[in-house]
Amino acid sequence: LVELERAGVLHAIITQNIDRLHHKAGNDPSRIYEVHGNALSTVCWSCGDVREMTEAIERVRAGESDPACVLCNGILKSTTILFEESLVQHVIEGAMRSAEECDVLLAVGSTLSVYPAAYAVPRAKSAGARVVIVNGSPTEMDGAADVVVQGSISEILPALVGWTG
Structure with missing residues (x-):
């Protein structure tokens, strides 16, 4: 592709896969529509800030048990869309x-x-x-x-x- x-x-690429393989392959991220989100990014439930999952993982490895959003202290979750989630x-x-x-x-x-x-x-x-x-x-x-x-x-x-x- x-x-x-x-x-x-x-x-454009419309994908339901959550693995970000299109990004890894080198497709232009602005052309990729990840309908079900992806497993390699986090989103804040409060302010909507999106960041790479590696940032949260690094914070856990540094001793934080439940890293919060760096902008608003809100709850972070994977951008992957879960069942019953919009x-x-x-x-x-x-x-x-x-x-x-x-x-x-x-x-x-x-x-x-x-x-x-x-x-x-x-x-x-x-x-x-x-x-x-x-x-x-x-x-x-x-x-x-x-x-x-x-x-x-x-x-x-x-x-x-x-x-x-």
Whole structure:
């Protein structure tokens, strides 16, 4: 996906993964919508300050039993969205706006059965985008796609990058 971004054909990544692999791979963080947050950042419940999890871990290692927010002394938690917890509205809005503004929506490695992220497919489609689904097995959105490619993502994506490059 980094190569597609560098080629100027990838403008946003909507992910439900919490591992920050897109960041680690080198994708532009401003283009990544982490719908379920991530396990490597903290957020303050009071003021909303977001920081790297390593800061809180270092403070625990230094002897703090329950590090508080450095700005307001509020409670820190992982930015990962837990069950019954609301999603971050601006992240969802940005993800759906990206889907509505794209020319092609490429859904990779998802069953497209978890909402609201799965709404990206019908949002893109209703805005006139082509939808391409690449997955190892059928998805709930295959019927809405213009192209469905089933197979090994680790083989298909490099071929796609070669085709666009």
